Amino acid sequence: MRKILLMLMLLIASLFAKIDINSADAETLTSIKGLGEKKAEAIVKYRETNGKFKSADELLNVKGIGEKLLETIKEEVEVK
Numbered sequence: 001m002r003k004i005l006l007m008l009m010l011l012i013a014s015l016f017a018k019i020d021i022n023s024a025d026a027e028t029l030t031s032i033k034g035l036g037e038k039k040a041e042a043i044v045k046y047r048e049t050n051g052k053f054k055s056a057d058e059l060l061n062v063k064g065i066g067e068k069l070l071e072t073i074k075e076e077v078e079v080k
Contacts, residue, residue, distance in 0.1 A: 018075075019032060021056065022079055023080065025044065027040070029044070032073050033076070034069055034073050035073065039069075042064055052079075056079055057070070
C-alpha cells in the first residue's frame with residue numbers, strides 16, 4: 001500500500017513540475033503545450049549561442065516566441 005501511495009504522490013508531483021529551460025533538451029521542451037519541435041530546437045540553439053537564460057522573459061529573444069506564447073507557457077517553465 002505504501003508503494004502505491006508513493007507512486008501516486010510522485011505522479012502528481014510530476015504533473016505540476018516546471019521545466020527548467022536552462023537544462024531541458026528539445027524533446028523535453030516539446031512536452032510544453034504550444035512548443036513544437038522547431039521552437040524547442042530554437043530555444044536550445046539560443047541557449048547554446050547566448051548562454052543560460054536569466055529569466056523566462058528572455059524567451060522573447062527566441063525566434064518564433066512572442067508575448068502571447070510566452071504568457072501561455074510561462075507557468076510551465078522555470079529558470080534555474
